[in-house]
Amino acid sequence: MTIEPIDAYREIDPTLPTVVVLATGGTIAGEGSIGKATNYRPGQLDVNALVGMAEGAHDIANVRAVQICNVNSDDITAEHWIALARAIDEMAAEPDIDGFVITHGTDTLDETAYFLNLVVKTDKPVVLTGAMRPATATSADGPMNLLQSIALAGSPQARGRGVMVVFSDGIFGGRDVRKISTFQTDAFSASDFGCMGYMIDGEPHFYNTSSKAHTTTTEFEVESIDELPKVAVAYFAIDADPALLDFLVESGARGIVIAGAGSGCYSKAWNDRIVALKDTGVPVVRSSRIGAGMITHDDAYQGNLVRSNDLAPQKAAVLLRLALTRTNDPAEIQAMFDRY
Ligand code: ASP
Numbered sequence: 001m002t003i004e005p006i007d008a009y010r011e012i013d014p015t016l017p018t019v020v021v022l023a024t025g026g027t028i029a030g031e032g033s034i035g036k037a038t039n040y041r042p043g044q045l046d047v048n049a050l051v052g053m054a055e056g057a058h059d060i061a062n063v064r065a066v067q068i069c070n071v072n073s074d075d076i077t078a079e080h081w082i083a084l085a086r087a088i089d090e091m092a093a094e095p096d097i098d099g100f101v102i103t104h105g106t107d108t109l110d111e112t113a114y115f116l117n118l119v120v121k122t123d124k125p126v127v128l129t130g131a132m133r134p135a136t137a138t139s140a141d142g143p144m145n146l147l148q149s150i151a152l153a154g155s156p157q158a159r160g161r162g163v164m165v166v167f168s169d170g171i172f173g174g175r176d177v178r179k180i181s182t183f184q185t186d187a188f189s190a191s192d193f194g195c196m197g198y199m200i201d202g203e204p205h206f207y208n209t210s211s212k213a214h215t216t217t218t219e220f221e222v223e224s225i226d227e228l229p230k231v232a233v234a235y236f237a238i239d240a241d242p243a244l245l246d247f248l249v250e251s252g253a254r255g256i257v258i259a260g261a262g263s264g265c266y267s268k269a270w271n272d273r274i275v276a277l278k279d280t281g282v283p284v285v286r287s288s289r290i291g292a293g294m295i296t297h298d299d300a301y302q303g304n305l306v307r308s309n310d311l312a313p314q315k316a317a318v319l320l321r322l323a324l325t326r327t328n329d330p331a332e333i334q335a336m337f338d339r340y
Contacts (some may be wrong), residue, residue, distance in 0.1 A: 010058060017098035017154030018062040020091055021146075022084060024112075026105025028142035030134030035182070037303040039077035040103055040134040043070040050103055053135060054146040059309055060202055061154045071104025072132075076112060078228040078321070084112070085119045085222040092122035099125035102145065106130040108176050109165065114318045117163035117174035118340060119220045125158035126215075128165045128174070132185045141168065141185045151165050151202035159202060161196065162214035170195040173210045175340070178291060178312055187274030192294045192310070213339055220322045227247075229254040229324040233313050236266040237291060242273035249282055254328070255320045257285045259313035264288050264295035274303040283335070287316045304330045309337055 012018070022180065026094050029050055032040025046066040057063050068084055069076075070256030084102065090099050104112055113128045120126055131142030150165040152158050163174035167188040176190035179225040189195075197206040232253040234244055248256055258274075264286035274284050285310035286295050295307040308316040319340055323333045 002298050005330055010062075010237070012062050013034065016060065016062050018064065018096055019099050019101060019150050019153045020064045020066060020097055021047055021051055021103065022066045022087060023050060023070065023102045023103045023107045024068050024076065024080065024105070026073050026086070026103065026107075026109075026130045027134050028103050028105075028129070029070060029147065030131075032134050032138055038135045040136065042072045042134070045105070045135055046070065050135075050142070050146060052139075053143045054150065054317075055143065057147055057150050058117045058145075061098075061150050063150060065305065068102075070104075073108040073112075075243045076108055078107070081112060081115050082222050082225065085116055085130035087234070088116070088120050088126060089222070092120070097124070098128065098157075099151040099158065101146065102126070102128045103142075104128050104130050106132060106167075108314075110188070111314050111318050113163050113165050113174035113177060113226055114315050117214045118322055119222050120163065120217050121221060122214050123160040123216060125153045125155065125161070127153045127158070127176075129167060130181060130264055132181075132187050132253075136335050148199040148202065151313045152199060152204050155204050157206060161206070161209055164196065166199055169246050171197045171204060171206070173198060173208075173314070175214065180312065181248075181269055215253065217327065218340060225325055228321040229316050231255040231257065231321045231324070232257055233257045233317050235259040235313075236261055236270060238269070240267070242267075242269045245270065245277060249277060249280055254324050255283050255285070257287055257308070257313050257316045257320060259289040260286055260295075261289060263293065263298075264301075264307065265298075266301075271301055271303075272300045274305075276299075278303050281328055283320070283324075283328055283333055285316050285320055285333075287313045289309060289313065306330050306333045306337055311337070 232248040293314040
C-alpha cells in the first residue's frame with residue numbers, strides 16, 4: 001500500500017502535525033444531481049478531491065493520503081477492516097505521523113469504529129468521519145466534518161482516547177457511537193453515554209472518556225489474523241420463525257447475535273431452538289433491538305448464552321467475531337463483553 005503526498009508541490013511545515021487521511025468511500029465521496037441530497041452514487045471522488053474540498057486543511061496539518069477502497073459502506077468487509085487496521089499500525093510506527101482520519105460511509109461507520117477501537121495498537125488519534133449529504137449537494141456536510149477530523153487527529157489532546165468519530169461538531173467514542181438518523185446531518189449519537197466532547201473551530205473540547213478497554217489495552221490485534229469468523233445477527237419480532245436459527249448455523253455461522261425485544265428477549269419457540277442448538281457449541285449473544293440499556297441475566301433463557309450488556313446488535317457482532325478468534329467458550333466470551 002502506498003502513501004501518496006496530497007500535494008507534491010507543498011512543502012512540509014514542521015510546525016504543523018502530520019495527519020494521514022485514509023479514504024474508503026461513502027456519501028462523503030458521493031456524487032449526484034447538483035444540489036440534491038438523495039439518489040446519488042456513493043464512493044465516487046478520490047481522497048485527493050475530498051481533502052481539496054476541506055478548505056483550510058493544509059493550514060492545520062501536513063496532510064498525506066491513502067485510498068483504501070471507494071465503496072458504499074454496506075460493502076465494507078472484514079478484509080477492508082484488516083487492511084485498514086494494518087495500515088494504521090504500520091504507519092503509526094513512523095515518528096513523523098501524528099494521527100489518522102478515515103473517511104467512511106455512515107451506514108456501517110459505527111461498526112468499523114468499534115472494530116478499530118478493539119484492534120489498533122497505537123495511542124495516536126484515529127478519527128472516523130463521513131457525510132450525510134453527497135459532495136454535490138447544497139450545503140454538503142462532508143468538508144466541515146473532514147476538516148474537524150483532521151484538526152482532531154492532529155491534536156495532542158486526542159491521544160490515548162481510543163478510536164473516535166467526528167460528526168456534526170460532536171466527538172464520539174468508537175465503542176458507544178451509533179447512527180441514529182437515516183437522513184439528518186446530526187446523524188450520530190452515543191445514547192445514554194453522551195458524546196466525548198465538541199469540535200469548535202478546529203479545537204477539541206473534551207468532557208467524557210469511556211472506561212472500557214481499547215486499542216493498546218485489548219487482547220485483539222490484526223497481525224496474526226487474515227479473516228474473521230462468520231457471525232449472524234437474527235432479528236426477533238412477533239411470530240419470527242425459529243427455523244431461521246437452524247438455517248444460520250447450517251450455513252456456517254460460528255456465532256449468533258440475537259437482536260431481541262426489550263431486554264434481549266424472544267419467544268419460547270426461539271428459546272427452545274436455542275437450547276436445542278447447545279450441542280453445536282455456537283455461542284448466542286442476547287442483545288436488544290432497542291439499542292439502549294442493559295441486558296441482564298435471566299434464568300428463563302438457556303443455551304450457550306452471552307449477554308451483550310449495553311452493546312447494540314451490530315456492535316455485539318463485531319466483538320463476537322473478534323472473541324471467536326480466541327475462544328468459543330460462552331463464559332470467556334462473556335468476560336470479553338464485560339471488559340470491552
Ligand atoms: N450508503 C452510504 C454509505 O454508507 C451512506 C453514507 O455514507 O451516508 O456508504
